[in-house]
Amino acid sequence: MEQDTENIEVLPRQKYFLSKKMDDFFTALYSVNKFILQYFKEAFSTPIEFKELINQCYQVGCKSLPLISLTGFITGLVFTKQSRPSLAEFGATSWLPSLISIAVIRALAPLVTALIVAGKVGSNVGAELGSMKVTEQIDAMEVSGTNPFKFLVVTRISAVTLMLPVLVLYSGLVGMLGAYLNIHQNELTSFPAFVNSAFKTISFLDIISSIFKATCYGFTIGVAGCYQGYFAKNGTKGVGMAANTAVVLSMFLIFVEEMVIVQFVNAIR
Amino acid sequence: MDVDQRLMEKDKSPIDGENTVISIRDLKKSFDSNVVLNGIDLDILKGENIAVLGRSGSGKSVLIKIISGLLKPDSGTVKVLGQEVDKINGKVLQALRLKIGFSFQSSALYDSMSVRENLAFPLIRNKRNLKTKEVNIAIEAVLNDVGLSKTINQMPSELSGGQRKRIGIARTLIMKPEIMLYDEPTSGLDPITCIEINNLIVKVQQQYNASSIIITHDLTCAKATANKVTMIVEGKFLIPGTFEAIFNKENPVTKIFYDYNFINSK
Numbered sequence: 001m002e003q004d005t006e007n008i009e010v011l012p013r014q015k016y017f018l019s020k021k022m023d024d025f026f027t028a029l030y031s032v033n034k035f036i037l038q039y040f041k042e043a044f045s046t047p048i049e050f051k052e053l054i055n056q057c058y059q060v061g062c063k064s065l066p067l068i069s070l071t072g073f074i075t076g077l078v079f080t081k082q083s084r085p086s087l088a089e090f091g092a093t094s095w096l097p098s099l100i101s102i103a104v105i106r107a108l109a110p111l112v113t114a115l116i117v118a119g120k121v122g123s124n125v126g127a128e129l130g131s132m133k134v135t136e137q138i139d140a141m142e143v144s145g146t147n148p149f150k151f152l153v154v155t156r157i158s159a160v161t162l163m164l165p166v167l168v169l170y171s172g173l174v175g176m177l178g179a180y181l182n183i184h185q186n187e188l189t190s191f192p193a194f195v196n197s198a199f200k201t202i203s204f205l206d207i208i209s210s211i212f213k214a215t216c217y218g219f220t221i222g223v224a225g226c227y228q229g230y231f232a233k234n235g236t237k238g239v240g241m242a243a244n245t246a247v248v249l250s251m252f253l254i255f256v257e258e259m260v261i262v263q264f265v266n267a268i269r
Numbered sequence: 270m271d272v273d274q275r276l277m278e279k280d281k282s283p284i285d286g287e288n289t290v291i292s293i294r295d296l297k298k299s300f301d302s303n304v305v306l307n308g309i310d311l312d313i314l315k316g317e318n319i320a321v322l323g324r325s326g327s328g329k330s331v332l333i334k335i336i337s338g339l340l341k342p343d344s345g346t347v348k349v350l351g352q353e354v355d356k357i358n359g360k361v362l363q364a365l366r367l368k369i370g371f372s373f374q375s376s377a378l379y380d381s382m383s384v385r386e387n388l389a390f391p392l393i394r395n396k397r398n399l400k401t402k403e404v405n406i407a408i409e410a411v412l413n414d415v416g417l418s419k420t421i422n423q424m425p426s427e428l429s430g431g432q433r434k435r436i437g438i439a440r441t442l443i444m445k446p447e448i449m450l451y452d453e454p455t456s457g458l459d460p461i462t463c464i465e466i467n468n469l470i471v472k473v474q475q476q477y478n479a480s481s482i483i484i485t486h487d488l489t490c491a492k493a494t495a496n497k498v499t500m501i502v503e504g505k506f507l508i509p510g511t512f513e514a515i516f517n518k519e520n521p522v523t524k525i526f527y528d529y530n531f532i533n534s535k
Contacts, residue, residue, distance in 0.1 A: 128381075131380070132379075132380075135375055135377060135380075136373045136374075136375050136377040137377050137378075137379055137380070139334075139339055139371075139373070139377065140371070140373055140377035140378075140379075140440075141379075142339065142366075143337050143338075143339065143366050143369065143371040144366070144367075144371075144390070144391040144394075144395075144440070144441070144444070145363045145364075145366050145367045145391060145394065145395045145444075146390075146391070146394050146395075147363070
């Protein structure tokens with residue numbers, strides 16, 4: 001009997017607190033929180049990397065302008081074109097400017113711009129930092145007496161957070177221009193009449209909520225891109241994964257935030 | 270002075286009891302269950318070059334990453350220029366790192382910057398009151414030291430492997446370090462470029478009076494550049510000694526390395 005007991009294989013100690021996936025999820029959540037806290041700590045401590053921040057703002061803002069202009073213009077134009085038949089049925093095409101301005105300023109401009117920036121800037125940041133990580137450039141920066149988190153991460157997150165509201169406002173205006181051209185072509189509406197009708201329905205809260213949304217989306221894109229890139233591993237495969245995950249995660253979180261912020265804004269409207 | 274002359278001199282004139290710049294005691298480091306360093310002791314004197322040999326994965330690179338503060342040890346003490354590296358952080362660590370040059374195995378040049386910008390980066394960021402003219406003079410001087418003045422406006426992607434290594438070394442030299450850490454300085458290079466790199470390491474020691482740790486598999490590099498040689502075996506150092514003392518034919522551990530490098534590859 002004693003021999004039998006001795007021969008029973010001792011099970012290995014349970015390695016995971018819940019399960020591997022759950023443990024990984026909570027570990028990642030903790031790690032992201034730590035990353036965000038470090039961002040705020042470094043962002044408000046001296047010296048501020050002002051020159052690099054301006055450089056990143058240029059990279060994020062100016063270099064995204066052509067793409068944002070095109071998508072904003074097409075969004076306004078196509079949305080107007082698609083909305084006309086429904087309103088024409090009720091003889092209400094004169095409401096088009098109001099409808100378009102509400103749709104563009106409240107929802108389309110922030111969402112479309114954020115998704116475009118997530119694709120363009122998020123992947124760029126993820127790949128750039130990931131590549132620097134796997135080729136030891138971040139380590140090289142650290143040993144040469146530069147704080148890589150402050151120089152690379154803080155400047156990029158701040159740049160996307162600051163520039164996205166600007167891009168959203170710009171995209172909204174370009175979208176409205178696209179809508180105007182379509183309305184002018186079909187209804188022969190004058191520019192002052194269009195502007196008057198369009199902006200009559202837009203409130204201060206709409207503009208503020210749009211800017212607030214854009215700020216949140218920008219921060220999300222910056223954090224997702226930088227976090228994935230900064231902790232990339234496994235060589236070139238890891239760089240690709242970092243870029244890919246940065247985009248997918250940003251887009252997913254943007255939609256979640258959109259849903260939450262809309263509920264919040266509607267509650268106070 | 271070339272390498273051969275220096276090799277003749279180094280054995281008969283060991284460093285004359287100057288300050289210890291790196292002092293390591295009972296250093297241990299593991300990654301999960303894999304024990305990499307298991308009680309390392311080492312002293313490096315000012316102006317002394319020491320080559321650290323060992324098999325891949327034996328912890329050579331981990332050792333210099335701990336010395337530079339990129340990794341934290343599990344236990345033991347690592348004193349660099351009198352300061353315990355794992356006990357300091359922030360600006361104190363940053364100040365200490367300016368005295369340590371780290372030449373990475375992959376060179377780790379900043380891809381998005383030209384050679385000039387790569388070299389200027391540590392200088393501009395750490396000596397903010399320098400004028401552009403002074404920075405340019407320092408860049409030209411250090412490029413002359415590594416013999417690559419013509420590459421100043423090139424991008425890292427346009428350089429050969431050997432040139433990248435030398436620019437990587439130049440980037441650390443521009444801060445005039447007291448300690449140099451070389452991670453596989455000759456790996457993946459042709460023999461002629463290896464000789465150039467070896468000469469450069471010796472030149473750095475003489476010109477900057479820097480102490481160096483050279484992590485390498487290349488016994489020719491170790492023989493040509495180091496005053497002392499040691500080897501990591503199962504997480505511990507063999508007692509550092511001259512190249513000839515460590516690679517004597519009776520030592521079965523080092524014999525394999527010696528035979529592979531100098532006799533045959535079977």
